[in-house]
Amino acid sequence: MASYEEYCPIAVGLEFFGDRWTPLVLRELVIGASRFNEIHRGLPKMSRTLLSQRLRMLCERGLVDRTDEDGIVEYHLTPAGADLQPIIWSLGHWAAKWAFGDPEREQLDIAWLVWRMRQNLDEDRLPAQRTTVEFRARGANGGRAWLVVARHASTACMVDPGYEVDVLIEAENAALHRWFFGRTDLPTEMEAGRIALHGSPRLLNAFPRWFVANPLVASVRRQALVEQV
Numbered sequence: 001m002a003s004y005e006e007y008c009p010i011a012v013g014l015e016f017f018g019d020r021w022t023p024l025v026l027r028e029l030v031i032g033a034s035r036f037n038e039i040h041r042g043l044p045k046m047s048r049t050l051l052s053q054r055l056r057m058l059c060e061r062g063l064v065d066r067t068d069e070d071g072i073v074e075y076h077l078t079p080a081g082a083d084l085q086p087i088i089w090s091l092g093h094w095a096a097k098w099a100f101g102d103p104e105r106e107q108l109d110i111a112w113l114v115w116r117m118r119q120n121l122d123e124d125r126l127p128a129q130r131t132t133v134e135f136r137a138r139g140a141n142g143g144r145a146w147l148v149v150a151r152h153a154s155t156a157c158m159v160d161p162g163y164e165v166d167v168l169i170e171a172e173n174a175a176l177h178r179w180f181f182g183r184t185d186l187p188t189e190m191e192a193g194r195i196a197l198h199g200s201p202r203l204l205n206a207f208p209r210w211f212v213a214n215p216l217v218a219s220v221r222r223q224a225l226v227e228q229v
Contacts, residue, residue: 003015016061017061021054025039025043025058026081027042027088029081030088034076035072035074036052039051041115041156042112042116044112058075059075063077063078064076064078089216092215096222101183102178103174103178105140108173109141110135110141110143113173113180117180118154120211120212121210123152125206126150127203130148130149131167131203132166133146133207134168135176136169136170137172137173138170141173142172145157146158146160149210166200167199168198169195170195171195172195175195176195182217182219182220183221183224
């Protein structure tokens, strides 16, 4: 284990999870990813080789357990790893107040965003029948993506899944990111013409309520309102 060679709890703590990418790997485990491909979809700019190294390191440091049952490998936080959750969220709340603004071009990624949406679906609020949402995002790192919503079996796709589209969302990629992470609200973006929703009124009214609010959204929104004053 790398050492800062300081007799200080902060320095010793950073030796466990202060490496580049490691806090974000922990973030994925905190929000419920457990299989390698799920974790990597949340970290698409991290190489698979480096992700393997970081997961192995976290296991060695006692923060993550690796299980292999019938060839299905999963990763879960140990009690020590779970105790890092408040630190991960606190870092996000700090950034929301002091450092988190509108997205930069390189931070935009429609595939990553739709995967985040899939992770934040509230099963109890979803339609009873399978529902397909197509996103057509214009601007930097936009393109098409699909969110297939089904209770206990929702998926995020970059390839057309072949189902009839129930809701079509045409939008600026940056506007979608700002809305989903709390920098703005959906009515504002729709009124400005940056996001447009097409489909049955029933589905369009329900769509924003399908998601569990990210724990950081309230902090982001609060700061955005302060900036507007």
